[in-house]
Amino acid sequence: MIISQLISLAIATLIYLNSITINRQLNAKLPNFNEPLRNLTFGKINFLHTTDTHGWYIGHTNQKQYSSDWGDFISFYENLKNNHNDSDLLIIDTGDRHDGNGLSDLTSPNGLKSNDIFKNVDYDLITVGNHELYNADVSKLEYDTMVKHYGEKFVSTNVLYMDDDGNWVTFGNQYRYFQSNVNGYNILSFSFMFDFKMGNERVEVLPIMEIINEQWFIDILIDYSTNYPVDLIIIFGHLPVSHDWFEMYQLHSILRKYFPDTFIQYFGGHSHIRDFSIIDELSTGLQSGRYCETIGFLSIDDLKNTENITVDRKYIDFNLHSFMHHTNHNEIDKFNTDKGLMVSQKLFEYSEELNLNEVYGYVPQNYYMYAAEYYHKDKPDPKSLLRFLENSILPQLIPKICYDDNNSDNDKAEPPFLLNSTNNDRIILINTGGIRYDLYKGEFTKNSLFTVSPFKNKWNVIPNIPSEIAIKLQWILNSGDYILSNGIKLKNSHQLSIKEDNDYNINDNYINDNYINDNNINDIKLSYGYTTIDDKGNDGDDTIHRKIPVYKVPNVIQTYENNGNAYTDVVYYDFIQPFILHALSIACDGDKQLFKELITNVSLYNDCYNEFNLGELLKQFAIKSWQ
Ligand SMILES: *[C@@H]1O[C@H](CO)[C@@H](O)[C@H](O)[C@H]1NC(C)=O
Ligand SMILES: *[C@@H]1O[C@H](CO)[C@@H](O)[C@H](O)[C@H]1NC(C)=O
Ligand SMILES: *[C@@H]1O[C@H](CO)[C@@H](O)[C@H](O)[C@H]1NC(C)=O
Ligand SMILES: *[C@@H]1O[C@H](CO)[C@@H](O)[C@H](O)[C@H]1NC(C)=O
Numbered sequence: 088m089i090i091s092q093l094i095s096l097a098i099a100t101l102i103y104l105n106s107i108t109i110n111r112q113l114n115a116k117l118p119n120f121n122e123p124l125r126n127l128t129f130g131k132i133n134f135l136h137t138t139d140t141h142g143w144y145i146g147h148t149n150q151k152q153y154s155s156d157w158g159d160f161i162s163f164y165e166n167l168k169n170n171h172n173d174s175d176l177l178i179i180d181t182g183d184r185h186d187g188n189g190l191s192d193l194t195s196p197n198g199l200k201s202n203d204i205f206k207n208v209d210y211d212l213i214t215v216g217n218h219e220l221y222n223a224d225v226s227k228l229e230y231d232t233m234v235k236h237y238g239e240k241f242v243s244t245n246v247l248y249m250d251d252d253g254n255w256v257t258f259g260n261q262y263r264y265f266q267s268n269v270n271g272y273n274i275l276s277f278s279f280m281f282d283f284k285m286g287n288e289r290v291e292v293l294p295i296m297e298i299i300n301e302q303w304f305i306d307i308l309i310d311y312s313t314n315y316p317v318d319l320i321i322i323f324g325h326l327p328v329s330h331d332w333f334e335m336y337q338l339h340s341i342l343r344k345y346f347p348d349t350f351i352q353y354f355g356g357h358s359h360i361r362d363f364s365i366i367d368e369l370s371t372g373l374q375s376g377r378y379c380e381t382i383g384f385l386s387i388d389d390l391k392n393t394e395n396i397t398v399d400r401k402y403i404d405f406n407l408h409s410f411m412h413h414t415n416h417n418e419i420d421k422f423n424t425d426k427g428l429m430v431s432q433k434l435f436e437y438s439e440e441l442n443l444n445e446v447y448g449y450v451p452q453n454y455y456m457y458a459a460e461y462y463h464k465d466k467p468d469p470k471s472l473l474r475f476l477e478n479s480i481l482p483q484l485i486p487k488i489c490y491d492d493n494n495s496d497n498d499k500a501e502p503p504f505l506l507n508s509t510n511n512d513r514i515i516l517i518n519t520g521g522i523r524y525d526l527y528k529g530e531f532t533k534n535s536l537f538t539v540s541p542f543k544n545k546w547n548v549i550p551n552i553p554s555e556i557a558i559k560l561q562w563i564l565n566s567g568d569y570i571l572s573n574g575i576k577l578k579n580s581h582q583l584s585i586k587e588d589n590d591y592n593i594n595d596n597y598i599n600d601n602y603i604n605d606n607n608i609n610d611i612k613l614s615y616g617y618t619t620i621d622d623k624g625n626d627g628d629d630t631i632h633r634k635i636p637v638y639k640v641p642n643v644i645q646t647y648e649n650n651g652n653a654y655t656d657v658v659y660y661d662f663i664q665p666f667i668l669h670a671l672s673i674a675c676d677g678d679k680q681l682f683k684e685l686i687t688n689v690s691l692y693n694d695c696y697n698e699f700n701l702g703e704l705l706k707q708f709a710i711k712s713w714q
């Protein structure tokens with residue numbers, strides 16, 4: 088946020104807080120400054136942790152709970168560091184800075200402007216996520232600018248990059264050994280990416296299971312455990328810290344072999360949750376959510392007294408109330424730092440250049456992915472984003488071929504036929520794993536095109552399936568986790584990490600109650616938000632929230648245009664074709680001949696992703712119906 092010198096900016100809205108004028112990004116709302124907060128506990132060494140930001144540096148303009156921008160965050164960090172200058176404060180990012188927001192995804196290569204914003208934070212340790220590795224141009228940008236900017240602090244122990252001379256090099260530093268500034272702790276750090284196979288041709292991820300048997304890795308452990316003082320080992324990287332993540336435990340047992348008495352702290356990411364796990368008496372792991380909703384905080388006291396180390400953690404909501412409270416500020420102009428203001432200003436300029444605030448319509452209500460009940464016994468919840476997509480968004484899809492990209496699929500001899508579908512029924516299937524975020528009441532902008540689903544999928548079709556077979560597909564795909572014989576799962580790791588409240592009842596008093604009876608917080612209206620339960624209990628969230636229900640969501644949703652015809656055309660994201668074909672073979676009930684016949688005319692249905700991906704379909708609807 089920025090003060091009065093920016094009033095002239097057309098995109099800024101003026102809001103009055105303690106009679107000081109503030110400008111907010113894209114009309115972002117202010118948080119509720121009366122919400123009850125838990126305090127942070129500081130130790131001799133403390134950490135701030137970000138992960139899976141996916142370009143959300145403008146903040147969540149339609150959600151006051153996460154309405155700060157990256158400039159506010161920088162002011163928070165600088166204030167916190169000043170206030171606690173007798174202890175160490177390290178700041179760490181564990182990757183996935185791309186894909187999911189207009190700021191990152193509207194430039195070519197993706198990340199050009201968002202990286203420029205991000206790198207104003209002086210991270211002590213930073214690494215890549217899988218979203219830095221899909222596209223070769225993105226990996227090159229990351230290597231050429233971010234690795235260069237952060238130097239030895241950019242660490243990737245198991246990710247390799249092919250540089251412009253064709254040499255395979257580590258994606259940054261292989262590991263980092265350094266001393267903390269204030270208390271002089273000796274820190275050995277490594278960074279690991281989960282076993283990721285879908286990277287571009289210029290990157291390679293060496294599986295952790297291989298690294299732990301590599302001599303060079305063991306040599307580092309031997310060298311540092313015998314020749315150097317090590318007070319703390321930091322393993323940060325793009326993999327979850329949950330107990331069921333096998334790779335982390337394999338790594339941990341090797342580390343323990345060489346460092347039986349050293350504290351090992353993990354920082355993780357990728358599954359987009361808030362989590363804290365206790366791994367052994369001298370080791371814990373922290374994971375700090377997603378999309379600039381959360382800043383993770385961790386304190387350790389006291390590393391030199393290994394008999395009695397105290398670790399604490401908090402998940403800080405990304406808003407000014409939290410940021411100002413934890414830094415003991417109640418005046419915005421005293422909270423803002425020069426650098427924070429500069430970054431907010433830069434965000435304004437980039438938003439304007441990219442037209443992020445171009446409004447296509449006004450979303451009339453909130454639509455939720457997990458907080459609304461898709462499977463309602465009587466009638467589906469009108470707040471279900473998935474039902475809304477089925478009923479109103481997917482039906483807008485039409486067959487159309489653009490040939491507007493350089494995809495080699497289009498070089499196939501015969502152009503895919505344009506479906507003459509007037510006589511058939513139609514089913515459109517998408518996997519819910521491709522839907523990334525809720526849709527909130529307020530302006531539907533150019534930025535919103537990327538937040539619900541940033542993916543540029545194309546659509547394929549299997550025409551002329553007997554309707555009684557076609558209607559079985561969704562049911563087959565939604566029975567269980569749906570894993571193909573080669574181990575590929577239909578659910579992504581974000582979905583697998585979600586713990587559903589299976590018997591959540593929307594009529595529960597718990598939900599209808601506007602107040603929660605708690606002696607400490609009587610009569611304060613709580614807002615919905617994270618109510619995390621982790622290995623340390625239920626007091627991790629800095630803001631005391633009401634619980635958001637988490638309902639079961641299907642693996643796939645479908646629009647079924649049923650006119651009672653004998654045949655149905657089945658349309659789906661090309662990305663999920665292996666799952667569709669497998670489900671169709673099951674639906675054919677062992678009749679291999681029939682299956683073979685049915686798939687003879689599988690073809691492209693719509694490759695115009697600049698007009699017909701999910702974000703663009705939402706935009707069409709906004710223009711038509713949300714004025
Ligand atoms: C948090 O810290 C502030 C300032 O030190 C104090 O006034 C307040 O009582 C603390 N709140 C809680 C819940 O401990
Ligand atoms: C730490 O902060 C205190 C209080 O603001 C200040 O007096 C002191 O100079 C600071 N120390 C360092 C090393 O910056
Ligand atoms: C361990 O730490 C706790 C909290 O700081 C303290 O109350 C306790 O006395 C310590 N115990 C020992 C044995 O040092
Ligand atoms: C296709 O590739 C050519 C050559 O690489 C490039 O100039 C052109 O812009 C590309 N077309 C599209 C639509 O991406």
Ligand SMILES: *[C@@H]1O[C@H](CO)[C@@H](O)[C@H](O)[C@H]1NC(C)=O
Binds near residue numbers: 551685687
């Ligand atoms: C496939 O397309 C051909 C040519 O249009 C048509 O003759 C045939 O019946 C189609 N088969 C199926 C199973 O749709």
Ligand SMILES: [Zn+2]
Binds near residue numbers: 141216357358
């Ligand atoms: Zn992510």
Ligand SMILES: [Zn+2]
Binds near residue numbers: 183357
């Ligand atoms: Zn990831």
